[in-house]
Amino acid sequence: MELQWTADDVFAFLRREFPQALGRxxxxxxxxxxxxxxxxxxxxxxxxxxxxxxxxGPTMMELVDCAIYVLLLAHHMEEARLAVTTNLAISFLRKxxxxxxxxxxRLIKHGRTLxxxxxxxxxxxxxxxxxxxxxxxxxxxx
Amino acid sequence: MELQWTADDVFAFLRREFPQALGRxxxxxxxxxxxxxxxxxxxxxxxxxxxxxxxxGPTMMELVDCAIYVLLLAHHMEEARLAVTTNLAISFLRKxxxxxxxxxxRLIKHGRTLxxxxxxxxxxxxxxxxxxxxxxxxxxxx
Amino acid sequence: MELQWTADDVFAFLRREFPQALGRxxxxxxxxxxxxxxxxxxxxxxxxxxxxxxxxGPTMMELVDCAIYVLLLAHHMEEARLAVTTNLAISFLRKxxxxxxxxxxRLIKHGRTLxxxxxxxxxxxxxxxxxxxxxxxxxxxx
Amino acid sequence: MELQWTADDVFAFLRREFPQALGRxxxxxxxxxxxxxxxxxxxxxxxxxxxxxxxxGPTMMELVDCAIYVLLLAHHMEEARLAVTTNLAISFLRKxxxxxxxxxxRLIKHGRTLxxxxxxxxxxxxxxxxxxxxxxxxxxxx
Numbered sequence: 001m002e003l004q005w006t007a008d009d010v011f012a013f014l015r016r017e018f019p020q021a022l023g024r025x026x027x028x029x030x031x032x033x034x035x036x037x038x039x040x041x042x043x044x045x046x047x048x049x050x051x052x053x054x055x056x057g058p059t060m061m062e063l064v065d066c067a068i069y070v071l072l073l074a075h076h077m078e079e080a081r082l083a084v085t086t087n088l089a090i091s092f093l094r095k096x097x098x099x100x101x102x103x104x105x106r107l108i109k110h111g112r113t114l115x116x117x118x119x120x121x122x123x124x125x126x127x128x129x130x131x132x133x134x135x136x137x138x139x140x141x142x
Numbered sequence: 143m144e145l146q147w148t149a150d151d152v153f154a155f156l157r158r159e160f161p162q163a164l165g166r167x168x169x170x171x172x173x174x175x176x177x178x179x180x181x182x183x184x185x186x187x188x189x190x191x192x193x194x195x196x197x198x199g200p201t202m203m204e205l206v207d208c209a210i211y212v213l214l215l216a217h218h219m220e221e222a223r224l225a226v227t228t229n230l231a232i233s234f235l236r237k238x239x240x241x242x243x244x245x246x247x248r249l250i251k252h253g254r255t256l257x258x259x260x261x262x263x264x265x266x267x268x269x270x271x272x273x274x275x276x277x278x279x280x281x282x283x284x
Numbered sequence: 285m286e287l288q289w290t291a292d293d294v295f296a297f298l299r300r301e302f303p304q305a306l307g308r309x310x311x312x313x314x315x316x317x318x319x320x321x322x323x324x325x326x327x328x329x330x331x332x333x334x335x336x337x338x339x340x341g342p343t344m345m346e347l348v349d350c351a352i353y354v355l356l357l358a359h360h361m362e363e364a365r366l367a368v369t370t371n372l373a374i375s376f377l378r379k380x381x382x383x384x385x386x387x388x389x390r391l392i393k394h395g396r397t398l399x400x401x402x403x404x405x406x407x408x409x410x411x412x413x414x415x416x417x418x419x420x421x422x423x424x425x426x
Numbered sequence: 427m428e429l430q431w432t433a434d435d436v437f438a439f440l441r442r443e444f445p446q447a448l449g450r451x452x453x454x455x456x457x458x459x460x461x462x463x464x465x466x467x468x469x470x471x472x473x474x475x476x477x478x479x480x481x482x483g484p485t486m487m488e489l490v491d492c493a494i495y496v497l498l499l500a501h502h503m504e505e506a507r508l509a510v511t512t513n514l515a516i517s518f519l520r521k522x523x524x525x526x527x528x529x530x531x532r533l534i535k536h537g538r539t540l541x542x543x544x545x546x547x548x549x550x551x552x553x554x555x556x557x558x559x560x561x562x563x564x565x566x567x568x
Binding site: 302304305330331332333334340341342345346349350368369370371372373374375376379 | 444446447472473474475476482483484487488491492510511512513514515516517518521
Binding site: 231233235236260274276 | 373375377378392393400402413416418420
Protein backbone atom coordinates (compact mmCIF):
# COMPACT_ATOMS: atom_id res chain seq x y z
CA MET A 1 0.00 0.00 0.00
CA GLU A 2 1.13 3.52 -0.73
CA LEU A 3 1.54 6.47 1.57
CA GLN A 4 -1.07 9.21 1.24
CA TRP A 5 0.41 11.82 3.56
CA THR A 6 3.89 13.07 4.38
CA ALA A 7 5.05 13.30 7.97
CA ASP A 8 4.33 17.04 7.85
CA ASP A 9 0.75 16.36 6.74
CA VAL A 10 0.29 13.96 9.64
CA PHE A 11 1.63 16.35 12.25
CA ALA A 12 -0.41 19.25 10.85
CA PHE A 13 -3.49 17.07 11.16
CA LEU A 14 -2.61 16.02 14.70
CA ARG A 15 -1.86 19.53 15.90
CA ARG A 16 -5.17 20.72 14.48
CA GLU A 17 -7.52 17.89 15.38
CA PHE A 18 -5.94 15.91 18.09
CA PRO A 19 -3.15 17.63 20.00
CA GLN A 20 -3.27 15.19 22.93
CA ALA A 21 -2.02 12.39 20.65
CA LEU A 22 1.29 14.21 20.59
CA GLY A 23 1.62 13.63 24.30
CA ARG A 24 1.89 16.09 27.08
CA UNK A 25 4.95 17.88 25.77
CA UNK A 26 6.58 14.92 24.08
CA UNK A 27 8.97 15.98 21.34
CA UNK A 28 8.71 13.69 18.36
CA UNK A 29 10.60 13.85 15.06
CA UNK A 30 10.06 11.59 12.07
CA UNK A 31 13.43 10.34 10.83
CA UNK A 32 12.18 8.14 7.98
CA UNK A 33 8.80 7.31 6.49
CA UNK A 34 8.25 4.67 3.84
CA UNK A 35 5.32 2.41 2.99
CA UNK A 36 4.65 0.29 6.08
CA UNK A 37 7.76 1.58 7.89
CA UNK A 38 8.45 4.56 10.11
CA UNK A 39 11.37 5.64 12.31
CA UNK A 40 10.40 8.23 14.89
CA UNK A 41 12.66 9.87 17.48
CA UNK A 42 11.72 11.04 20.95
CA UNK A 43 13.76 13.74 22.67
CA UNK A 44 13.67 12.54 26.26
CA UNK A 45 13.46 15.10 29.06
CA UNK A 46 13.46 14.89 32.86
CA UNK A 47 9.76 14.10 33.09
CA UNK A 48 10.44 10.77 31.35
CA UNK A 49 13.16 9.64 33.73
CA UNK A 50 13.10 7.24 36.63
CA UNK A 51 15.52 7.17 39.58
CA UNK A 52 18.93 6.13 38.35
CA UNK A 53 18.40 8.08 35.14
CA UNK A 54 16.54 5.41 33.19
CA UNK A 55 13.51 6.08 30.99
CA UNK A 56 10.06 5.07 32.23
CA GLY A 57 8.01 2.25 30.75
CA PRO A 58 4.96 4.45 30.10
CA THR A 59 7.15 6.85 28.10
CA MET A 60 8.15 3.97 25.83
CA MET A 61 4.58 2.68 25.54
CA GLU A 62 3.36 6.15 24.57
CA LEU A 63 6.15 6.43 21.99
CA VAL A 64 5.13 3.09 20.43
CA ASP A 65 1.45 3.98 20.34
CA CYS A 66 2.07 7.40 18.81
CA ALA A 67 4.57 6.13 16.21
CA ILE A 68 2.14 3.49 14.96
CA TYR A 69 -0.66 6.02 14.82
CA VAL A 70 1.49 8.38 12.74
CA LEU A 71 2.24 5.57 10.28
CA LEU A 72 -1.43 4.57 10.00
CA LEU A 73 -2.40 8.21 9.38
CA ALA A 74 0.27 8.51 6.68
CA HIS A 75 -1.32 5.52 4.93
CA HIS A 76 -5.01 6.10 5.56
CA MET A 77 -5.35 9.83 6.34
CA GLU A 78 -8.44 10.80 8.35
CA GLU A 79 -9.78 7.28 8.06
CA ALA A 80 -7.12 6.13 10.54
CA ARG A 81 -9.02 8.07 13.20
CA LEU A 82 -11.32 5.08 13.25
CA ALA A 83 -8.43 2.73 14.02
CA VAL A 84 -8.55 1.29 17.51
CA THR A 85 -5.72 -0.53 19.23
CA THR A 86 -7.03 -3.93 20.19
CA ASN A 87 -3.92 -4.99 22.03
CA LEU A 88 -0.36 -4.00 22.65
CA ALA A 89 2.45 -6.02 24.17
CA ILE A 90 5.87 -4.72 25.04
CA SER A 91 9.00 -6.39 26.38
CA PHE A 92 11.53 -4.26 28.19
CA LEU A 93 14.93 -5.70 27.38
CA ARG A 94 17.51 -3.32 28.81
CA LYS A 95 17.45 -0.13 30.83
CA UNK A 96 17.94 2.62 28.27
CA UNK A 97 20.50 5.36 28.66
CA UNK A 98 18.91 8.71 29.57
CA UNK A 99 19.01 10.04 26.00
CA UNK A 100 16.84 10.07 22.87
CA UNK A 101 14.95 6.97 21.77
CA UNK A 102 14.08 5.88 18.24
CA UNK A 103 10.96 3.78 17.55
CA UNK A 104 11.23 1.70 14.39
CA UNK A 105 7.75 0.57 13.35
CA ARG A 106 7.13 -2.09 10.69
CA LEU A 107 3.65 -3.18 9.62
CA ILE A 108 4.02 -6.94 9.45
CA LYS A 109 0.36 -7.26 8.49
CA HIS A 110 -1.57 -4.47 6.80
CA GLY A 111 -5.07 -5.68 6.06
CA ARG A 112 -8.35 -3.97 5.36
CA THR A 113 -9.62 -4.64 8.85
CA LEU A 114 -6.63 -5.73 10.93
CA UNK A 115 -3.07 -4.47 10.98
CA UNK A 116 -0.17 -5.65 13.12
CA UNK A 117 2.81 -3.42 13.89
CA UNK A 118 6.14 -4.59 15.26
CA UNK A 119 8.17 -1.85 16.90
CA UNK A 120 11.77 -1.86 18.05
CA UNK A 121 12.84 0.87 20.44
CA UNK A 122 16.52 1.67 20.15
CA UNK A 123 18.57 3.97 22.36
CA UNK A 124 20.16 6.60 20.13
CA UNK A 125 23.02 6.96 22.60
CA UNK A 126 24.43 3.47 22.24
CA UNK A 127 22.37 1.94 19.44
CA UNK A 128 21.07 -0.89 21.62
CA UNK A 129 17.63 -2.44 21.37
CA UNK A 130 15.90 -1.53 24.62
CA UNK A 131 12.32 -2.67 24.01
CA UNK A 132 10.28 -4.70 21.55
CA UNK A 133 6.57 -4.31 20.98
CA UNK A 134 3.79 -5.82 18.93
CA UNK A 135 0.39 -4.20 18.58
CA UNK A 136 -2.81 -4.97 16.68
CA UNK A 137 -5.08 -2.33 15.17
CA UNK A 138 -8.63 -2.77 14.04
CA UNK A 139 -9.81 -0.40 11.33
CA UNK A 140 -13.44 0.45 11.44
CA UNK A 141 -14.70 1.71 14.71
CA UNK A 142 -15.71 -1.33 16.69
CA MET B 143 2.84 -12.23 51.86
CA GLU B 144 1.99 -9.33 54.11
CA LEU B 145 1.82 -5.65 53.36
CA GLN B 146 4.61 -3.53 54.82
CA TRP B 147 3.38 -0.08 53.93
CA THR B 148 0.00 1.66 53.81
CA ALA B 149 -1.08 3.55 50.70
CA ASP B 150 -0.09 6.77 52.47
CA ASP B 151 3.41 5.40 53.09
CA VAL B 152 3.75 4.53 49.43
CA PHE B 153 2.62 7.91 48.18
CA ALA B 154 4.84 9.74 50.68
CA PHE B 155 7.77 7.69 49.38
CA LEU B 156 6.87 8.39 45.76
CA ARG B 157 6.42 12.12 46.27
CA ARG B 158 9.78 12.31 48.01
CA GLU B 159 11.93 9.99 45.92
CA PHE B 160 10.24 9.55 42.64
CA PRO B 161 7.62 12.14 41.74
CA GLN B 162 7.60 11.24 38.02
CA ALA B 163 6.11 7.83 38.84
CA LEU B 164 2.95 9.65 39.76
CA GLY B 165 2.64 10.82 36.19
CA ARG B 166 2.61 14.28 34.83
CA UNK B 167 -0.33 15.52 36.84
CA UNK B 168 -2.21 12.24 37.06
CA UNK B 169 -4.58 12.15 40.00
CA UNK B 170 -4.55 8.77 41.66
CA UNK B 171 -6.46 7.58 44.71
CA UNK B 172 -6.13 4.19 46.39
CA UNK B 173 -9.61 2.77 47.00
CA UNK B 174 -8.57 -0.54 48.55
CA UNK B 175 -5.27 -2.18 49.46
CA UNK B 176 -4.97 -5.76 50.65
CA UNK B 177 -2.23 -8.36 50.36
CA UNK B 178 -1.67 -8.95 46.64
CA UNK B 179 -4.65 -6.77 45.64
CA UNK B 180 -5.08 -3.06 44.97
CA UNK B 181 -7.87 -0.91 43.56
CA UNK B 182 -6.67 2.47 42.36
CA UNK B 183 -8.76 5.25 40.81
CA UNK B 184 -7.68 7.78 38.21
CA UNK B 185 -9.49 11.09 37.89
CA UNK B 186 -9.42 11.61 34.14
CA UNK B 187 -8.97 15.10 32.76
CA UNK B 188 -8.92 16.62 29.27
CA UNK B 189 -5.28 15.72 28.65
CA UNK B 190 -6.25 12.03 28.74
CA UNK B 191 -9.00 12.28 26.16
CA UNK B 192 -9.07 11.43 22.49
CA UNK B 193 -11.44 12.83 19.86
CA UNK B 194 -14.94 11.57 20.56
CA UNK B 195 -14.31 11.89 24.27
CA UNK B 196 -12.70 8.52 24.82
CA UNK B 197 -9.65 7.90 27.04
CA UNK B 198 -6.27 7.32 25.41
CA GLY B 199 -4.46 4.00 25.47
CA PRO B 200 -1.26 5.45 26.97
CA THR B 201 -3.31 6.86 29.85
CA MET B 202 -4.55 3.34 30.63
CA MET B 203 -1.09 1.81 30.25
CA GLU B 204 0.35 4.38 32.64
CA LEU B 205 -2.44 3.70 35.13
CA VAL B 206 -1.70 -0.05 35.04
CA ASP B 207 2.03 0.44 35.44
CA CYS B 208 1.63 2.85 38.34
CA ALA B 209 -0.99 0.76 40.15
CA ILE B 210 1.22 -2.34 40.06
CA TYR B 211 4.19 -0.35 41.25
CA VAL B 212 2.19 1.00 44.20
CA LEU B 213 1.20 -2.55 45.17
CA LEU B 214 4.78 -3.83 44.91
CA LEU B 215 5.99 -0.92 47.06
CA ALA B 216 3.31 -1.66 49.67
CA HIS B 217 4.66 -5.22 49.87
CA HIS B 218 8.40 -4.68 49.52
CA MET B 219 9.01 -1.03 50.47
CA GLU B 220 12.20 0.51 49.04
CA GLU B 221 13.27 -2.87 47.71
CA ALA B 222 10.59 -2.61 45.03
CA ARG B 223 12.66 0.15 43.46
CA LEU B 224 14.74 -2.68 42.06
CA ALA B 225 11.69 -4.21 40.38
CA VAL B 226 11.76 -3.96 36.61
CA THR B 227 8.83 -4.63 34.31
CA THR B 228 9.91 -7.33 31.91
CA ASN B 229 6.76 -7.24 29.85
CA LEU B 230 3.29 -5.80 29.79
CA ALA B 231 0.37 -6.74 27.58
CA ILE B 232 -2.93 -4.92 27.44
CA SER B 233 -6.15 -5.60 25.56
CA PHE B 234 -8.49 -2.71 24.92
CA LEU B 235 -12.00 -4.11 25.07
CA ARG B 236 -14.37 -1.16 24.88
CA LYS B 237 -14.04 2.59 24.50
CA UNK B 238 -14.38 3.94 28.01
CA UNK B 239 -16.73 6.75 28.92
CA UNK B 240 -14.87 10.03 29.58
CA UNK B 241 -14.93 9.64 33.37
CA UNK B 242 -12.82 8.13 36.15
CA UNK B 243 -11.18 4.73 35.72
CA UNK B 244 -10.46 2.14 38.38
CA UNK B 245 -7.52 -0.27 38.02
CA UNK B 246 -7.99 -3.52 39.93
CA UNK B 247 -4.62 -5.25 40.32
CA ARG B 248 -4.24 -8.84 41.50
CA LEU B 249 -0.87 -10.55 41.91
CA ILE B 250 -1.51 -13.96 40.41
CA LYS B 251 2.08 -14.94 41.06
CA HIS B 252 4.18 -13.34 43.78
CA GLY B 253 7.58 -15.00 43.84
CA ARG B 254 10.96 -14.03 45.18
CA THR B 255 12.24 -13.17 41.72
CA LEU B 256 9.21 -13.01 39.43
CA UNK B 257 5.76 -11.58 40.00
CA UNK B 258 2.82 -11.49 37.61
CA UNK B 259 0.03 -8.94 37.95
CA UNK B 260 -3.34 -9.11 36.27
CA UNK B 261 -5.15 -5.81 36.05
CA UNK B 262 -8.73 -5.04 35.08
CA UNK B 263 -9.55 -1.47 34.16
CA UNK B 264 -13.17 -0.61 34.86
CA UNK B 265 -15.01 2.57 33.92
CA UNK B 266 -16.43 4.04 37.12
CA UNK B 267 -19.21 5.68 35.13
CA UNK B 268 -20.89 2.50 33.93
CA UNK B 269 -18.98 -0.27 35.72
CA UNK B 270 -17.87 -1.93 32.49
CA UNK B 271 -14.54 -3.66 31.96
CA UNK B 272 -12.70 -1.54 29.40
CA UNK B 273 -9.23 -3.07 29.39
CA UNK B 274 -7.39 -6.13 30.66
CA UNK B 275 -3.67 -6.31 31.28
CA UNK B 276 -1.04 -8.77 32.40
CA UNK B 277 2.47 -7.74 33.37
CA UNK B 278 5.56 -9.49 34.68
CA UNK B 279 7.99 -7.99 37.16
CA UNK B 280 11.49 -9.14 37.92
CA UNK B 281 12.78 -8.30 41.38
CA UNK B 282 16.47 -7.78 41.60
CA UNK B 283 17.86 -5.26 39.24
CA UNK B 284 18.73 -7.16 36.11
CA MET C 285 -25.59 -13.78 23.95
CA GLU C 286 -27.17 -17.19 24.24
CA LEU C 287 -25.73 -20.61 23.67
CA GLN C 288 -26.89 -22.40 20.53
CA TRP C 289 -25.29 -25.79 21.04
CA THR C 290 -24.68 -28.08 23.99
CA ALA C 291 -21.23 -29.50 24.64
CA ASP C 292 -22.38 -32.75 23.05
CA ASP C 293 -23.42 -30.89 19.90
CA VAL C 294 -20.02 -29.25 19.72
CA PHE C 295 -18.09 -32.48 20.14
CA ALA C 296 -20.29 -34.29 17.63
CA PHE C 297 -19.56 -31.51 15.16
CA LEU C 298 -15.83 -31.64 15.86
CA ARG C 299 -15.59 -35.41 15.58
CA ARG C 300 -17.42 -35.30 12.26
CA GLU C 301 -15.92 -32.25 10.59
CA PHE C 302 -12.72 -31.49 12.30
CA PRO C 303 -11.20 -34.30 14.34
CA GLN C 304 -7.75 -32.71 14.50
CA ALA C 305 -9.12 -29.88 16.66
CA LEU C 306 -9.53 -32.43 19.39
CA GLY C 307 -5.78 -32.90 19.46
CA ARG C 308 -3.77 -35.95 18.77
CA UNK C 309 -5.32 -38.10 21.42
CA UNK C 310 -6.11 -35.37 23.91
CA UNK C 311 -8.90 -36.31 26.27
CA UNK C 312 -11.19 -33.39 26.91
CA UNK C 313 -14.32 -33.22 29.06
CA UNK C 314 -16.63 -30.24 29.42
CA UNK C 315 -17.35 -29.67 33.12
CA UNK C 316 -19.54 -26.57 32.77
CA UNK C 317 -20.90 -24.54 29.88
CA UNK C 318 -22.76 -21.29 30.31
CA UNK C 319 -23.12 -18.19 28.14
CA UNK C 320 -19.61 -16.80 27.67
CA UNK C 321 -18.07 -19.27 30.14
CA UNK C 322 -16.70 -22.77 29.84
CA UNK C 323 -14.75 -25.10 32.13
CA UNK C 324 -12.98 -27.89 30.27
CA UNK C 325 -10.83 -30.65 31.74
CA UNK C 326 -7.85 -32.35 30.16
CA UNK C 327 -6.83 -35.82 31.27
CA UNK C 328 -3.05 -35.58 31.08
CA UNK C 329 -1.04 -38.59 29.94
CA UNK C 330 2.65 -39.33 29.57
CA UNK C 331 2.92 -37.66 26.17
CA UNK C 332 2.18 -34.32 27.84
CA UNK C 333 4.88 -34.57 30.47
CA UNK C 334 8.32 -33.03 30.69
CA UNK C 335 11.25 -34.36 32.72
CA UNK C 336 10.50 -33.93 36.39
CA UNK C 337 6.88 -34.84 35.76
CA UNK C 338 5.63 -31.40 34.84
CA UNK C 339 3.21 -30.67 31.98
CA UNK C 340 4.52 -29.13 28.77
CA GLY C 341 3.75 -25.59 27.64
CA PRO C 342 2.41 -26.66 24.24
CA THR C 343 -0.04 -29.00 26.00
CA MET C 344 -1.43 -26.02 27.91
CA MET C 345 -1.52 -23.79 24.82
CA GLU C 346 -3.43 -26.46 22.92
CA LEU C 347 -5.87 -26.84 25.81
CA VAL C 348 -6.53 -23.07 25.84
CA ASP C 349 -7.01 -22.90 22.09
CA CYS C 350 -9.36 -25.87 22.03
CA ALA C 351 -11.42 -24.71 25.02
CA ILE C 352 -12.03 -21.29 23.47
CA TYR C 353 -12.96 -22.87 20.18
CA VAL C 354 -15.50 -25.14 21.90
CA LEU C 355 -17.08 -22.10 23.57
CA LEU C 356 -17.25 -20.12 20.32
CA LEU C 357 -18.85 -23.11 18.58
CA ALA C 358 -21.42 -23.43 21.37
CA HIS C 359 -22.37 -19.80 20.75
CA HIS C 360 -22.09 -19.52 16.99
CA MET C 361 -22.36 -23.10 15.66
CA GLU C 362 -20.80 -23.67 12.23
CA GLU C 363 -20.19 -19.95 11.83
CA ALA C 364 -17.41 -20.20 14.39
CA ARG C 365 -15.44 -22.14 11.80
CA LEU C 366 -14.69 -18.75 10.30
CA ALA C 367 -13.19 -17.53 13.57
CA VAL C 368 -9.45 -17.02 13.42
CA THR C 369 -7.19 -16.50 16.40
CA THR C 370 -5.41 -13.21 15.86
CA ASN C 371 -3.22 -13.51 18.91
CA LEU C 372 -2.73 -15.54 22.02
CA ALA C 373 -0.61 -14.76 25.05
CA ILE C 374 0.04 -17.11 27.93
CA SER C 375 1.91 -16.72 31.22
CA PHE C 376 3.19 -19.83 32.92
CA LEU C 377 2.94 -19.18 36.64
CA ARG C 378 3.79 -22.43 38.39
CA LYS C 379 4.88 -25.89 37.32
CA UNK C 380 1.71 -27.96 37.40
CA UNK C 381 1.48 -31.27 39.15
CA UNK C 382 1.38 -34.22 36.71
CA UNK C 383 -2.40 -34.61 36.86
CA UNK C 384 -5.52 -33.29 35.12
CA UNK C 385 -5.83 -29.63 34.18
CA UNK C 386 -8.97 -27.50 34.01
CA UNK C 387 -9.22 -24.56 31.61
CA UNK C 388 -11.70 -21.90 32.72
CA UNK C 389 -12.56 -19.67 29.77
CA ARG C 390 -14.42 -16.37 30.11
CA LEU C 391 -15.32 -14.18 27.15
CA ILE C 392 -14.47 -10.72 28.43
CA LYS C 393 -15.47 -9.22 25.10
CA HIS C 394 -17.92 -10.88 22.75
CA GLY C 395 -18.47 -8.65 19.76
CA ARG C 396 -19.74 -9.20 16.28
CA THR C 397 -16.25 -9.09 14.81
CA LEU C 398 -13.83 -9.37 17.73
CA UNK C 399 -13.96 -11.51 20.85
CA UNK C 400 -11.46 -11.71 23.69
CA UNK C 401 -11.18 -14.76 25.93
CA UNK C 402 -9.40 -14.91 29.25
CA UNK C 403 -8.47 -18.40 30.35
CA UNK C 404 -7.19 -19.63 33.70
CA UNK C 405 -5.58 -23.04 33.79
CA UNK C 406 -5.92 -24.70 37.17
CA UNK C 407 -4.31 -27.93 38.34
CA UNK C 408 -7.09 -30.25 39.47
CA UNK C 409 -4.69 -31.96 41.86
CA UNK C 410 -4.03 -28.99 44.12
CA UNK C 411 -6.42 -26.31 42.82
CA UNK C 412 -3.62 -23.88 42.02
CA UNK C 413 -3.59 -21.46 39.11
CA UNK C 414 -0.77 -22.65 36.86
CA UNK C 415 -1.21 -20.50 33.75
CA UNK C 416 -3.14 -17.45 32.57
CA UNK C 417 -3.96 -16.69 28.96
CA UNK C 418 -5.64 -14.04 26.88
CA UNK C 419 -6.56 -14.54 23.25
CA UNK C 420 -8.33 -12.52 20.58
CA UNK C 421 -10.59 -14.00 17.92
CA UNK C 422 -11.71 -12.36 14.73
CA UNK C 423 -15.01 -13.59 13.32
CA UNK C 424 -15.30 -13.45 9.59
CA UNK C 425 -12.42 -15.04 7.83
CA UNK C 426 -10.44 -12.11 6.42
CA MET D 427 27.74 -15.90 23.87
CA GLU D 428 29.07 -18.94 22.08
CA LEU D 429 27.36 -22.14 21.10
CA GLN D 430 28.33 -25.22 23.11
CA TRP D 431 26.49 -27.89 21.18
CA THR D 432 25.75 -28.60 17.53
CA ALA D 433 22.22 -29.28 16.38
CA ASP D 434 23.09 -33.01 16.35
CA ASP D 435 24.22 -32.80 19.98
CA VAL D 436 20.93 -31.16 20.92
CA PHE D 437 18.77 -33.71 19.15
CA ALA D 438 20.79 -36.62 20.57
CA PHE D 439 20.23 -35.17 24.03
CA LEU D 440 16.52 -34.68 23.41
CA ARG D 441 15.99 -38.16 22.00
CA ARG D 442 17.75 -39.65 25.00
CA GLU D 443 16.46 -37.56 27.87
CA PHE D 444 13.34 -35.89 26.73
CA PRO D 445 11.66 -37.38 23.68
CA GLN D 446 8.34 -35.62 24.29
CA ALA D 447 9.97 -32.25 23.58
CA LEU D 448 10.22 -33.36 20.00
CA GLY D 449 6.46 -33.47 19.79
CA ARG D 450 4.19 -36.33 19.09
CA UNK D 451 5.66 -37.21 15.74
CA UNK D 452 6.69 -33.73 14.69
CA UNK D 453 9.45 -33.74 12.12
CA UNK D 454 11.95 -31.01 12.78
CA UNK D 455 15.13 -30.16 10.88
CA UNK D 456 17.66 -27.50 11.83
CA UNK D 457 18.50 -25.41 8.76
CA UNK D 458 20.91 -22.97 10.40
CA UNK D 459 22.37 -22.55 13.87
CA UNK D 460 24.49 -19.57 14.90
CA UNK D 461 25.02 -17.81 18.20
CA UNK D 462 21.62 -16.49 19.30
CA UNK D 463 19.95 -17.49 16.01
CA UNK D 464 18.30 -20.66 14.77
CA UNK D 465 16.23 -21.57 11.72
CA UNK D 466 14.22 -24.76 12.18
CA UNK D 467 11.91 -26.41 9.67
CA UNK D 468 8.75 -28.40 10.38
CA UNK D 469 7.49 -30.94 7.87
CA UNK D 470 3.75 -30.50 8.21
CA UNK D 471 1.50 -33.55 7.94
CA UNK D 472 -2.25 -34.10 8.01
CA UNK D 473 -2.45 -34.10 11.80
CA UNK D 474 -1.44 -30.41 11.78
CA UNK D 475 -4.10 -29.28 9.35
CA UNK D 476 -7.41 -27.55 9.90
CA UNK D 477 -10.41 -27.62 7.56
CA UNK D 478 -9.55 -25.70 4.42
CA UNK D 479 -6.03 -27.04 4.54
CA UNK D 480 -4.53 -24.45 6.85
CA UNK D 481 -2.11 -25.25 9.69
CA UNK D 482 -3.37 -25.19 13.28
CA GLY D 483 -2.34 -22.58 15.82
CA PRO D 484 -1.15 -25.15 18.39
CA THR D 485 1.16 -26.63 15.74
CA MET D 486 2.80 -23.23 15.31
CA MET D 487 3.00 -22.62 19.06
CA GLU D 488 4.66 -26.00 19.56
CA LEU D 489 7.12 -25.23 16.75
CA VAL D 490 8.07 -21.91 18.38
CA ASP D 491 8.49 -23.45 21.81
CA CYS D 492 10.61 -26.31 20.52
CA ALA D 493 12.81 -24.11 18.32
CA ILE D 494 13.65 -21.78 21.20
CA TYR D 495 14.39 -24.73 23.45
CA VAL D 496 16.79 -26.18 20.86
CA LEU D 497 18.63 -22.85 20.66
CA LEU D 498 18.88 -22.53 24.45
CA LEU D 499 20.21 -26.09 24.67
CA ALA D 500 22.81 -25.34 21.98
CA HIS D 501 24.02 -22.43 24.12
CA HIS D 502 23.69 -23.83 27.63
CA MET D 503 23.66 -27.63 27.25
CA GLU D 504 22.02 -29.54 30.09
CA GLU D 505 21.68 -26.33 32.10
CA ALA D 506 18.92 -25.23 29.74
CA ARG D 507 16.78 -27.96 31.25
CA LEU D 508 16.25 -25.54 34.09
CA ALA D 509 14.91 -22.89 31.73
CA VAL D 510 11.22 -22.22 32.15
CA THR D 511 9.05 -20.26 29.74
CA THR D 512 7.51 -17.43 31.70
CA ASN D 513 5.38 -16.17 28.87
CA LEU D 514 4.78 -16.57 25.20
CA ALA D 515 2.78 -14.38 22.86
CA ILE D 516 2.00 -15.17 19.25
CA SER D 517 0.23 -13.22 16.52
CA PHE D 518 -1.25 -15.15 13.64
CA LEU D 519 -0.88 -12.94 10.59
CA ARG D 520 -1.95 -15.01 7.59
CA LYS D 521 -3.32 -18.49 7.04
CA UNK D 522 -0.31 -20.54 6.00
CA UNK D 523 -0.29 -22.75 2.96
CA UNK D 524 -0.47 -26.47 3.86
CA UNK D 525 3.28 -27.02 3.47
CA UNK D 526 6.46 -26.86 5.57
CA UNK D 527 7.03 -24.03 8.02
CA UNK D 528 10.33 -22.46 9.05
CA UNK D 529 10.74 -20.90 12.51
CA UNK D 530 13.44 -18.22 12.64
CA UNK D 531 14.41 -17.60 16.25
CA ARG D 532 16.53 -14.63 17.37
CA LEU D 533 17.53 -14.05 20.99
CA ILE D 534 16.97 -10.32 21.38
CA LYS D 535 18.02 -10.54 25.01
CA HIS D 536 20.29 -13.24 26.35
CA GLY D 537 20.97 -12.59 30.01
CA ARG D 538 22.12 -14.72 32.87
CA THR D 539 18.62 -15.03 34.28
CA LEU D 540 16.25 -13.80 31.58
CA UNK D 541 16.26 -14.35 27.84
CA UNK D 542 13.80 -13.08 25.25
CA UNK D 543 13.33 -14.79 21.91
CA UNK D 544 11.61 -13.33 18.89
CA UNK D 545 10.44 -15.88 16.36
CA UNK D 546 9.14 -15.41 12.84
CA UNK D 547 7.27 -18.30 11.28
CA UNK D 548 7.54 -18.31 7.51
CA UNK D 549 5.71 -20.56 5.07
CA UNK D 550 8.34 -22.34 2.98
CA UNK D 551 5.85 -22.64 0.12
CA UNK D 552 5.48 -18.93 -0.59
CA UNK D 553 8.03 -17.30 1.72
CA UNK D 554 5.40 -15.27 3.56
CA UNK D 555 5.51 -14.38 7.24
CA UNK D 556 2.57 -16.23 8.79
CA UNK D 557 3.11 -15.70 12.51
CA UNK D 558 5.24 -13.66 14.88
CA UNK D 559 6.04 -14.63 18.44
CA UNK D 560 7.89 -13.30 21.45
CA UNK D 561 8.70 -15.43 24.47
CA UNK D 562 10.57 -14.94 27.73
CA UNK D 563 12.66 -17.62 29.43
CA UNK D 564 13.86 -17.65 32.99
CA UNK D 565 17.00 -19.62 33.65
CA UNK D 566 17.27 -21.16 37.04
CA UNK D 567 14.32 -23.26 38.03
CA UNK D 568 11.93 -20.88 39.68
